[in-house]
Amino acid sequence: MIAIVGLLIGAIIGLVLEPEVPAALQPYLPIAVVAALDALFGGLRALLDGTFDDRVFIVSFLSNVVVAAVIVFLGDQLGVGTQLSTAVVVVLGIRIFSNAAAIRRHLFRA
Amino acid sequence: MSHRQPGAPDGAPRPDGRPPERAADASMGLLNEVMYRPVALGGARSAGPLPEGGRGSARRTVVHALLSVLLGLLTVTAILSLRAPAAAVDEGRALLIDQITERTASRDALDASRRALTQEVAALQDELLRGSDPALAAELRASELLSGALPVGGPGLVVRLDDGPDAEEDPDTRVQDVDVKMVVNALWAAGAEAMAVNGERLTSLTTVRTAGETIWVNFVPLVPPYRIEAIGDPATLQTRFARSAAAGSLVSLESTYGITATVTAQDDLALPAGSGRRLRYATSPVDVTSSDETPMQEGAS
Incomplete structure (x- = not known):
């Protein structure tokens, strides 16, 4: 639960302070948001499965965001940034979808 | 993004629905992995048992809290800055529009001052020449009149071209430069002596x-409707213009694109002076002095 409370506190701090993002990091923001969404859905599903764990949640959240950003960064360096972004979005999108399906099964038994 | 440990017992939506290790779709492993075992959480948990209690637990709690605050901050910051660009783009656009308006105003001011100065120069020149060489002054004046360096007035014809009703959406229904050129050339051919489009005098250097979606005359962008004023005998101009191919084209423009063209005769038109650009490089090969030879009034082309 600490993780969720912490996330909320961080979100509120972000909403209040509205920190500026350096221009160099701007290209990675969309991917980071998708990765964060993926981690959130994964966490929600684990919560419903009864297997939620703060450590695992935070580590997967962090690694999702970092790995996604690194892949996009590498892609940019190699000149295939758009394609790799698409790859990341596709993979994360599929994960989000199946996590959402699992959550739906939990909630509605359907 | 991590793949699950092989043999993780639970977590997949249909754990018993998956075939055993050597399945027929073994080559689809990656897709199956992504589709059916998307969550790293359950597997990682069972793979790494958590030591409970003690100092380590307290420290871990603090680290968890800090990391999760950081992640929440990161996510919200990312979302906020992704939502921002629309406003930033609008701002940049407004800035550009401001700059365009400002520069256009300063251009207009400079142009007005140039006109005033040109007039002053002409007046001074006139004054000087009238005293020393009246014949030369008269010749200069005649040349300037013919070359479009002086404002002129007189009776003539006004052709007004306007975009079709759907010009906002359909660029095809806008008046194009070729349409303006066609009318201008037809009017020259019909005997016009001087012409201006939206107050921009047409000279031999016009x-x-x-460029883009704008018609430029004398390197000045014009906005519709386009008002083409031609000085000449209104009756002759009107008759000859009506007989020209351009008149037929205007009719078809109207029926096809909705571009409207109206021709009206006017008793008193006033055209401004041309840009007054001097020839810097072009010289006459022989000393042409005959003043009765009208300079070729070339239409824009």
Whole structure:
């Protein structure tokens, strides 16, 4: 639960302070948001499965965001940034979808 | 993004629905992995048992809290800054529009001052020449009149071209530079002596062209409707213009694109002076002095 409370506190701090993002990091923001969404859905599903764990949640959240950003960064360096972004979005999108399906099964038994 | 440990017992939506290790779709492993075992959480948990209690637990709690605050901050910051660009783009656009308006105003001011100065120069020149060489002054005046360096007035014809009703959506229904050129050339051919489009005097050095979606005359952007004023005998101009190919084209423009063209005769037109650009490089090969030879009034082309 600490993780969720912490996330909320961080979100509120972000909403209040509205920190500026350096221009160099701007290209990675969309991917980071998708990765964060993926981690959130994964966490929600684990919560419903009864297997939620703060450590695992935070580590997967962090690694999702970092790995996604690194892949996009590498892609940019190699000149295939758009394609790799698409790859990341596709993979994360599929994960989000199946996590959402699992959550739906939990909630509605359907 | 991590793949699950092989043999993780639970977590997949249909754990018993998956075939055993050597399945027929073994080559689809990656897709199956992504589709059916998307969550790293359950597997990682069972793979790494958590030591409970003690100092380590307290420290871990603090680290968890800090990391999760950081992640929440990161996510919200990312979302906020992704939502921002629309406003930033609008801002940049407004800034550009401001700059355009400002520069256009300063251009207009400079142009007005140039006109005033040109007039002053002409007046001074006139005054000087009238005293020393009246014949030369008269010749200069005649040349200037013919070359479009002086404002002129007189009776004539006004052709007004306007975009079709759907010009906002359909660029095809806008008046194009070729349409303006066609009318201008037809009017020259019909005997016009001087012409201006939206107050831009046409001289032998005038261009009518399109850049972007705008018609430029004398390198000045024009906005519709386009008012083409031609000085000449209104009756003759009207008759000859009506007989020209351009008149037929205007009719078809109206029926096809909705571009409206109205021709009206006017008793008193006043055309401004041309840009007054001097020839810097072009010289006459022989000393042409005959003043009765009218300079070729070329239409824009």
